[in-house]
Amino acid sequence: MYSGIVAMALVALSVVVLLYALHRAAVITAEPLTVLPAQSGWMPQEHALSRFHARWYLASIVFLAFDVEMLFMYPWAVVVIEKGISAVVEMFLFLGALLVAVAWAWREGAFRWA
């Protein structure tokens, strides 16, 4: 069942290898050049790798809560026809509760950060 995926991965990897090999053959010098990061020509004052202030961290926490829910959603999608209306009611009560949380987070400004 997964042999197709493995074959595809092999094809993809060989495309990458092929491109790098082509590049090696065609490039003016195979050795990479080391340069300063682009800052309009100014010297960088510090390394860019740092603690970046991702100001949407609240949104990412709300995302996590919802994302875990997808674990239930996928199997549920397969059996909803079998189980009938009770499954629909249960799932959408649950989703409704989550959406209320989203609405609350929205009101609290979790999705506004500019």
Next chain:
Amino acid sequence: MAESVVTTVPGGWAVLAGILLCGLAFFAVALDAALSARAQGTGGGWGAPLGRAARLLRQRRRSTVAADTLLWRIGGAGMLVGAFLMIAVIPLGEWTLADLDVGVVWFNTVDVMVWALVWLAGWGANSAHGLVGGYRFLAHGVAYELPLMFALVAPAIAAGSLSVGEVAAAQDGVWFVVWMPVAFLVFLVGVTGFSVWGPFAPALAADIGGGVLAELSGVDRLVLQAGRYLFLTAGAAFSVPLFLGGGAGPVLPGWAWVLVKSVLVLAVLVWLRRRIPLLRPDRFMEIGWVVLLPAAVLQDLVVSLVVVWKG
């Protein structure tokens, strides 16, 4: 597992699938370049993909001082590999490479991988522009991913299966796009999102000198850029079994219809890019959560009520 609706072909056919994917992506680059040239009033542009690839193949690679090179390169090459993995589960008419009974989830898995890849490509360069670009993409991801997941679930509910082949086969009478248009639109938003395409390209935008792309040259840039186009193509192709009836259609054989529909969706996505402004992550965050997500959930509700009522 029940009798499969599609035939699984041997792994060797992966080469053909790869060629088709590359061909369609090539078309997307050419179309984009041609539209761009037309807008500038210069004409031509169809030969652009070859020239651009040749330029990058001839260009020297570069690295920045104290770059996190390994992660940086994984980010770039991973984009190319990911797109290939995504199409492995798309049936071409009656054939498929991998008939996973969780094909839809597989698609989802690969598209979430893009989060890591784009961010790594931005982080690895040790450049402020790349870093800002990488985080811009993550902010977009947090907003587009959930609506995309719920959009993916809608066809699965209707088909009662997560296998892509069965979802396509379930659209015998009427295509899913007809009665789940919201899911289709949200799906396309997600596709442009994980392809870092059009309105979702602030991570690569001019205002930060190309962001994630700012420090890439040579083949390293080529694989990342190619990966984006390949992802756009794979996403467009995935909409065919999910919403557009798969290989259904008159006269032509199924595989041809899959290709034709993919090309059409792809062309629309490429064309739209030129007219839609960039969606800045801070603006889109609210749209994604307050508009797209409830809309997608409602669509799921409607779909599940319909299938329960009918079946």
Next chain:
Amino acid sequence: MGLSGALARLAVRATRVLVVEVPGHWATRMEVEHQLLRRGWRPAWTPADADVLAVCGVPGPELSELVDRLWEQMPGPRVRADITSPGTVGSALDAAAALLLDTPHHRTDAQERAQEPEIPEDADHGGHGGMGHGGMDHGEMDHGEMDHGGHGGMDHSGHGGMDHGGMDHGEMDHGGHGGMDHSGHGGMDHGGMDHGEMDHGGHGGMDHSGHGGMDMAPGGIALAGGGEDRDGLEMDVLHLPLGPVLPFWPAGLVLRCSLQGDVVVDAEASVVDGAGAGGPGPGPAPAAVVWCDQVMALLALAGVEDAAACARRARDALLCGDEDAARDAVERLDRTVRRSWLLRSSLRGVLLLDRAGLERHGLPGHCRGDAHDRLLSRVERIRAEAGGTEPTPAEDGGVPWAVVPDLVTGLELASVRLAVASLDLDPHPAVQAVGHG
């Protein structure tokens, strides 16, 4: 050779050009942009992506240094084209195309050029104002025994009265990633410290924050230091100069931003080389051309490429005096901009200036509203100018660049770019004073 020659010819068709405009040489820059597109070439946004470095005008000493560094950052094959007047653009680009085909030349260039960037040993990273180096005393320090595994270049900025006299770093091994951050300690006495047996191999991860300004500097560049953000969280501050060589940016303007995340928490503006150092330019540009150019920049930054292309065509038509084409293009631009609700939602609320705001910053009345309002009013003025039907309203002055830091502090980077592009910044700014944010 045949194959690599064919590849080179194919590659040259997709050439990308990094355009540097010396303030005042707008005409040359616009001509370069015009001719690029006619050849099927495209502008590059950073040196990483550039094959040709097109310097429009004769740069002054400060800009020359930046241009040289950009040149060092170009991967190669690389060609530099110094273009001093609009008339020579065509021949300069032809010469660049011919040189790009010369593979042996580029192979030699790639071998002979510096393979690593030159990073000054002292910590003062050229021209980045705002760092306090006052009162440093390196006199007693003994770097003789230190072994930084070939990375050299410690950053001892802001050491105050530290005495490193007796330090012995002899056996330290800073292999690779260092990761030590000793920022902010002033007044410590390291005299008796013995780092003899320390091993900082690999990712180190030592964090002595709050311990003295002894920044380990991998690769000769310091690590980012912390600072409180507007929510009171301690976050690293990055210093990112915007300009003078940045796509869709006013020529010559430099905005030194301090970033936390992607928010500009502090900014400082200046003009490269001061003004007037760019040598004799072709004089001030026609107003409608400048406005079209500014509209193009704003639309391009907003990401509406078709509309931006339309503005560029209008600009080029105005510039070469083709009135019919100009009027057509301007009309189309007007329609596109007015109809696009997506564009409106994208620019709405960006740098909103009310009457009080205008007065506080001393800005002219036409800056009122947000970026979208300013876009519409500017397109309106272009129409009036190009149509020639109405008398041009009296121009009440451009925006002095010194006010930019006050306007953009607290905005996120994308909004900063849109805000700057939406203002009618004086295209050849004259040096007055340095503004502080």
